[in-house]
Amino acid sequence: MAGVEPDVVLDVHRLHGVEAAGTLPRPRKLIVRRVSFSGVKHDAAGFERFSFDWDGLDTGLWAVLTDGNSQGKSSILKLVLAVLQGRLPGHVKPDVWNWIDGIDVSFDIDGIRFGVAVRKEVGVLKPSEARARVVRGMDPAIAVLHDGPADASFERAMSDVFMEELGFAKFRSYRSETDAASEHGWPAMSSALFIDGPGKAIFGGVANDGLPIRLMQLFIGMPWISTYSAASTALKSVQADDKADRETSGTQAGRAVGRRAELKAELAGLRETLAGLPDRDALRADLRAIDAQLLASGSRIASAKGQVDASTRAEADAISIHAGARSALQQAQDDAAAGYVFRRLRPSCCPACEASVQIGRFEATASETCGLCGNTDPPGDASHDAVPHLRDAVEDAARELRASRKRLAAAAGELLAAQGERERLEADLQAKGDAYVSLPDDTSILCAIAAAEARLDELARASAPVAVRKYGEHDLAVLEATVDVVEGKFKPLETEVLKEVSDALLRLAGEFGVRNLESLRLVGNGRLDVSQGAARCTSATLRRASRCASGSRPPWPSSTWRPLVGSDAIPVSSSSTPPARRRWTPRTSQP
Known part of the structure; x- marks a missing residue:
């Protein structure tokens, strides 16, 4: 590889934590089975108890619809995200979190039931003052995974559950703002499960560190992704160090000469003063x-x-x-x-x-x-x-x-x-x-002499060519070749899968009533290219233009909520007959 001996390549990989992982991941299935919460709403109108229970959830496409905005749709989904992440209250609005005194969420991971129960007093805002209980399995074979405060320990418990059950491993990415590699786990991965309105990224809530691309590859199930992430992160880190080394060499030589003369004169005066003192x-x-x-x-x-x-x-x-x-x-x-x-x-x-x-x-x-x-x-x-x-x-x-x-x-x-x-x-x-x-x-005087000598030494090292490198001479070449080789192993499969996903998105968009849509193309960098009415744009542009239709009135009575039920792959079209109605408490008691 890169004209380097195999042993050197292995040493470079070990140094930067690059491990071969070319196995095709096994598909895992996460199904939310029940969402329930209750509390006491209090506003200018007074106090009123409310409860919400969405049970019987299964595979397919489900929707929560109301006849207007600010009726609690987003709060339901944000509560589910906060519970799955173990980060309470998450993005739930402070007033809604203030009203709630109980949350119950049940979900299956590959057929294994998990339950999360959160209890607190109405008016309590600190997660550490709430109690969370996480269990695995169903009666009578229940294993308690966490029973304590809904603080960081609850977040760790939920992270352990999903990382273990979904077979995930933490991956690294390079942050250009800090010129350092960072490690991401379940909090970053779980953000890909939700699309929270128009944003910079389709996958996940953060657009930096290349997270959208990694999350898309992770959830699609590409092989070699952990290897590619580690190698590309290490490559960017080495490239940044190499660039800094080149920029540092000789950049301040002119100003350093005058500064060195000043420091030498100062140092001579200090030493003369010291010599005049008793020995x-x-x-x-x-x-x-x-x-x-x-x-x-x-x-x-x-x-x-x-x-x-x-x-x-x-x-x-x-x-x-x-x-x-x-x-x-x-x-x-x-x-x-x-x-x-x-x-x-x-x-x-x-x-x-x-x-x-x-x-x-x-x-x-x-x-x-x-x-x-x-x-x-x-x-x-x-x-x-x-x-x-x-x-x-x-x-x-x-x-x-x-x-x-x-x-x-x-x-x-x-x-x-x-x-x-x-x-x-x-x-x-x-x-x-x-x-x-x-x-x-x-x-x-001795401290001043030491400081002057240190500044002189620093100037000498800054103006001289860099003799010691942070990484070996072969690291850059080996990592570049590794990234190219690993990318070539999964790119054809990624292109094929993204083509299928793009076609499915185009079909779904038409079934949901998006007009004049000619093509959708999800590319490898996580961007969704849209062609609509002979104009080309991105998904962000399309979402901003379509926000005016997001709160339009549903075609059935406003006092009910209704899930749209379909198969795993094909949801019910917009012209389908609405399924049986299921009621919840009146809107006046909704959060």
């Missing part, structure tokens, strides 16, 4: 650095305190060892001195028994022998021999004590230095913090 970033960096130094200073103080504690304990141990060594030295010296003294004593009597010592004993005894007991002294005195070693120990202990005190002093000095550094860092942090807080606010 906020540098201050923040200094504050972060001081925080890191404070953290290291805390670790240093903790380490110094540990050293002081250890040195203090070491000094105490050294003091204790030194005192012990000195005490031991003194004890040894005292012991040695006492032994020397006692060995040279010359007592005159025994200390134990006081017996007199023999004269000349001490002179006859060697100096190494005790004059009292005669024991020989050891070769050397232990205390006397230990004195030199203890004196060395005292000197070692004194040296260790001096070293421990020196280490303690060094640790204390380190602690004082660490604490002094911390105090200095804290003071510096306070000063830097005060300076940062007192900085002038540069937010407005």
